[in-house]
Amino acid sequence: MSQLEDLLAGWIPRQRWFAGKGTPIEKVMVEAEHPVVTGEPGLRLLVVEVGQQGSTSRYQVLLGVRRAGHLRDELAHATIGVCELPGDSSTWAVYDAAHDPELTTSLLEGIADERGADGIRFRRMPGAPIRTGQRSIVLTGEQSNTSLVYGEDYVLKTFRRLWPGRNPDLELTAALAGSPFVARPHGWIETDLPSDRPGDGSSVPTTLALLQDYLRSATDGWVLAATSVRDLYDTPDLPPGDAGGDFAGEAERLGSATAAVHRALSRELPTDVLTPDMLGDLAAGMRHRLESATAEIPELSRYAPALRAAYDAFAAVAEPLPVQRIHGDYHLGQVVRTDAGWVLLDFEGEPAVPVRDRRRPSSPLRDVAGMLRSFDYAAHYQLIGSASEETLAPAARAWARHNRDAFCAGYAAAGGVDPEKHQAVLRAFEYDKAVYEVMYEARNRPSWLRIPLDSIAELTR
Template structure:
């Protein structure tokens, strides 16, 4: 009966990856009582012959469900309310206690990072912005991310953050603990808890504030003269990014890929371009220019260093504290197989992602606005200024971008823009103009 109730409920959750497709079957793979009124479930969901697994903190309350939890209700059975207990601060303190005690319960292993102490008195609040995970903020001390869709293996974020913290890396939020279990015979991360940066500001929000200031300024005011000029922060972010890349290279293996592998990468980019053009004809006029960039990439005659990287780097993944920039969310691209998210890559992939993010920030406020054409030159000016400042900082911080690197960087950037065009065409058609701007001629980096 519980499986049927969960099948009717789970498809409506924002973190459920199979929305829009019927559920063929739901089964409960694991059901562990953590404390009275709180159970940990792993459920298997079958759709179109494939299986995904999700975790759920199942709460049980008799006779009455507080108003603050009605939105989390799953079903009522007799006089018992079943609900998503991730939203119940009366229950989620158990996660802190379990990690603090290094408790093991029926295959669930709660652990804290050596040398840290966890304040178990903090109460939780769910952040509401996430799509694929659920994050609990405990007071102003911790943020604990529950990975709703479970993929066998150690989550890259846990792996990377704990390794960087061991080297006293300054540009990360300090780790405190994690929860794991065995899935398909493999250590699998269920949750990861870090320092909550309560006095920090989101990089994307700061960038948009700068863009708004520029657009609100008289036309003769340049980006460098506007009150909210962001270039200084972009340069500091570049320095921090280079330092994180150096620390990743020190903490994990590094390799090189030879020229034939670079050519294979260019062919992959080319195939993606072909599929994108077939789906979004607006890309067709730019094919020749993109092909030229991919050809320049193929002409590289030197080996390309590869290492662990962030993998999904943009302004929404960085926070500005009162002292410096901090990098978050080292999970890699959502939805990609774990092996791909852990694979070595060129650090320029991260650099390209941030450059694309500056372009998005510059044009985000123009989408669908009648004065977009009038403001486009200012958007380009802001983007160029901050892109160059970021790159200056990256090289100042020890990052390497020589002439050969510049060709590879441009290829990474355009490949990312091709992906963005397809994404926007499918999900936000009025935003297609934002990534399309990436294909216009611009000054060389």
Template structure:
């Protein structure tokens, strides 16, 4: 039975969110033929009284070639069943659908305004993702399949198409998307954008700079080391501010009163209290964090809020030969869509990027034989690049130091708990934020 095969297979997929919990059941909500033997399935998975939905491109073949054996789901009376996202001969149908904008039953294919799609490109699955699956078509497009389906328009599609309509810089060109109705709500299945073939990941560029510093002579400063990153950090600050300005123009904005700010700080305090119970090492810094939270409570003016990125760090930005490009506007994938679409202070993104600079400086020291000796150099690199980023950001938008400090401490508190649970050797990185 197909449901039994899928139930055994899905728990081993990296994008499956329910790992470690038994399945109460799996059923097929929809099974739509897309042509040439390709089928689109929406699966309902029940665990501990809750239901999650996932999408699957299902292929069937009498025999499975070696190149697809890693995608095998199982063998049934129909033949060899496999995850067709890995079969470029079938995924071409996705590109063709978006190019023509036609529907296949409940599955709707759409083309972004003012673009043409080259359907001759062949796909290749990127292997690094956890929650989604991305197909790169030649050197032209990248199509992200949202494996876990949450009813509603994905924030990434919503934000990028709105910014593209304004001619905004610092985004990758949208080309098309796929959608269907889930619970009667139009829901994004996939989103295709320009593939940035000549770009470099911001995290990788920052790490290269850190390695250059660690490999240089001790008397060489971060400013003098060969891979100084400060100029790029400054440009990234400018790009971030410009993205925030475009988001404020494309979507509604608001202001929150001091009383609402106090409620936000109470949420920070609750997270801090839970973290203190779980990570005793944080206790010596609690008074410092509390002072930062109290400073925000004393703000008398209203705080501006708007649409933001929501999960901003060096891994979400790419450096092209021309400028910085910001990716992955979907926010934190595990959160409800309404929370990801909620207005927030743009300084939330700034705080996330500042934390990312600290991580870039410190994470190479976890297993480094000279880690203790290199920590002052890590701090020097982080301070220099954080300052450069903030200078670039302030050149366009300005900032509020008290709110930014509280947001960054709140983020660091979250990181302390995460590292204590998952990567204890990395725990010194977020703890250093409080020093």
């Protein structure tokens, strides 16, 4: 490995967006290097291959380059290291340029001017105005990507883990352009990567970043729901609808917004219908996840018969199941409340799944199930470790039921698939999501494991 690759091998595993934590790194290789800003300081867009246990993943690194000793103090936290670069005997300080507004202005300008050189292409949406000359700051708290906010106008989401193909976030947001329920897209950055389809030696356009409106007045849906739950905890003897901060009205409006987005996606993008054999295959995948989860988390085994029965009922659904493009990773953290109403964000789906799989049509009830699971989490997570957990647990369950019902009512009233009339499908998707949550919490947040386990217990009574 080069000196730069050695530094990246030590730096990448420490980043929040790195998906391979806990597994030894066998190799790091810079697959592609695209100069964006030449000279000093310089900006290079790197596609980096990381090998672990015989498999390879790709990551995007915005590499800042300054002469050793010239790195400003405010960029010290972004330092990757000091090294010689290939073809240059000088010593350079290299760092994560996402934190350097002197360099990231070039990304906004590139999209505005639709530049294209050195293997990357900057694209602007037709008719989309872009005001340049704005400095960026990095949004904190993200897990999978890195977003840069330019002034009060734009947010540029840079996708850290790269899969060949057009990212669903760009594809679906473009299809929904003009909808009041999504942040307006303005442009994107792309490159070409080798296809990951077996036997396909071609290269495919691959999304590196997406530029959208920055919703500066927005409030995160998870925060709003958590505030409502805290208000109920102050008066736990009252029904959720009578307590201060009742969230049901917002949940119903969120259901309506979700249905509007699903209807728009079904108009703009291809749809399909699943045959009974396809339903059987989906149910088999659910059973397989359940088996894996019960082998890893024995506490789940007591609920396995009820879960299997739900999957069997799903496989036995007689009527054809319409499928379409959906959000794919839908929960309260993926929606924001603005002055004008609810807006849906982050249509990329699960970043750990290949793009070609995320683009497959699915039932919109999968998104509904994801949001219902999120209501359960919002109701219960604040009780973890609380001395009042036993006292407040009934209120938490009541809050979840109250808002789940309101969301489903809003969804059905706005023209979505009526969850009440398709309980076998919705139940299977919700159970499958809860089983996934059990595995996730056991591996990452053991203290939260009781949330999905308690939910499964409640759902399977």
